[in-house]
Amino acid sequence: MSVNTLGHAVNQSTGETVAQFFGPPNAFSNEGDVLSRCLYHLSEVIIRGIQPDKRGGFLGGEFGYGADYENDVFLMHPDYQDVECDCGVSKLRERWDRHGGCVKTCFSRLCLKARKDAEKPYRAIIDWLCWGRNQLPWLSKETESWQRQIESFSKQERAAEAKAQADLAKQMGVGGGDAWACTCGGKERWAKWRELHPHAERCAIMLPNFWYKPNGLRITWYKWIGRDMKMKPATISGEEWGNLFHECLNSLPPDAVSKAKTEAEAEHVESNGPEYKEAQQAGMARMMEVLSAPESHGAPPEKRVCNTCKKVEFGPPSWSTPLFWECDDCQKKRGAAIKRKAMKAARELGIVLNVVTA
Numbered sequence: 001m002s003v004n005t006l007g008h009a010v011n012q013s014t015g016e017t018v019a020q021f022f023g024p025p026n027a028f029s030n031e032g033d034v035l036s037r038c039l040y041h042l043s044e045v046i047i048r049g050i051q052p053d054k055r056g057g058f059l060g061g062e063f064g065y066g067a068d069y070e071n072d073v074f075l076m077h078p079d080y081q082d083v084e085c086d087c088g089v090s091k092l093r094e095r096w097d098r099h100g101g102c103v104k105t106c107f108s109r110l111c112l113k114a115r116k117d118a119e120k121p122y123r124a125i126i127d128w129l130c131w132g133r134n135q136l137p138w139l140s141k142e143t144e145s146w147q148r149q150i151e152s153f154s155k156q157e158r159a160a161e162a163k164a165q166a167d168l169a170k171q172m173g174v175g176g177g178d179a180w181a182c183t184c185g186g187k188e189r190w191a192k193w194r195e196l197h198p199h200a201e202r203c204a205i206m207l208p209n210f211w212y213k214p215n216g217l218r219i220t221w222y223k224w225i226g227r228d229m230k231m232k233p234a235t236i237s238g239e240e241w242g243n244l245f246h247e248c249l250n251s252l253p254p255d256a257v258s259k260a261k262t263e264a265e266a267e268h269v270e271s272n273g274p275e276y277k278e279a280q281q282a283g284m285a286r287m288m289e290v291l292s293a294p295e296s297h298g299a300p301p302e303k304r305v306c307n308t309c310k311k312v313e314f315g316p317p318s319w320s321t322p323l324f325w326e327c328d329d330c331q332k333k334r335g336a337a338i339k340r341k342a343m344k345a346a347r348e349l350g351i352v353l354n355v356v357t358a
């Protein structure tokens with residue numbers, strides 16, 4: 001399965017979300033692999049048994065983000081997107097990071113600048129062509145001709161960048177085709193420094209989402225269990241995994257495990273009872289009602305103003321809501337500015353732009 005579409009249907013009058021769509025891979029769905037399902041289960045037991053206030057996942061299923069827990073056997077924690085280094089190394093790295101340790105006169109830095117300068121006028125022209133194309137009816141003949149121009153200038157842009165790089169390489173006597181070639185020794189100095197200053201093993205950005213301590217197995221996921229999972233070492237036999245998983249489960253406090261089990265069983269009975277079925281059917285009916293009205297898809301209604309002038313007001317989102325929430329006037333002004341820049345660039349390059357409209 002490769003369905004990744006995420007979305008939700010919203011009741012326009014109440015703003016209430018009535019249906020959510022999410023695609024596998026996902027530990028919660030039946031497509032979830034054994035590894036993901038075990039991790040999900042472990043997370044479920046911990047949350048039900050030890051941290052009931054942490055319940056309530058969203059796209060990843062109720063327990064899908066992973067629990068935040070650690071004992072002598074394993075560690076599990078959710079994928080915190082905004083996690084930062086807490087061992088101090090990132091702070092120390094900052095002074096190296098911007099240019100990877102290279103000085104101003106290093107080929108890698110001069111080359112980056114030369115490529116940027118060479119690209120600039122073409123960028124201006126391409127920006128205008130894209131803007132113009134986007135004003136035209138979708139898939140029209142004119143669109144095609146603008147698109148051809150965009151492709152042609154993109155090609156010229158790449159050629160200009162490559163030429164700027166080759167010229168500089170010749171001038172500085174740098175062989176090979178590497179734009180990042182270091183001629184100042186900075187990259188080597190930086191690599192050595194990094195080797196000597198690794199993040200602490202328990203630095204927040206180094207911790208995997210699952211860490212089995214006895215053999216060091218580490219698993220990471222993106223947002224929820226099962227999504228973009230990476231494991232180190234990369235393979236494990238089913239038997240090994242089975243033993244490992246059971247050891248993790250057995251390492252949890254027994255009363256927590258039995259509490260989780262009792263709760264899950266009770267909910268399972270509940271979820272098969274007549275009341276649950278009735279609620280499910282009512283939910284389905286509501287969902288069909290909303291889905292059959294096209295204007296009901298999209299974000300919840302809210303008053304929005306033009307992103308640029310902050311004055312013009314828009315109604316609730318609809319098919320005719322302008323792109324980027326920008327009013328006609330502001331869009332026209334922006335277009336004119338983009339065009340002026342493109343014309344100036346064309347003059348500099350001695351090019352006549354032969355797209356006449358828009």
Ligand SMILES: [Zn+2]
Nearest residue numbers: 085087199203
């Ligand atoms: Zn760190």
Ligand SMILES: [Zn+2]
Nearest residue numbers: 102106182184
């Ligand atoms: Zn360098």
Ligand SMILES: [Zn+2]
Nearest residue numbers: 306309327330
């Ligand atoms: Zn405006």
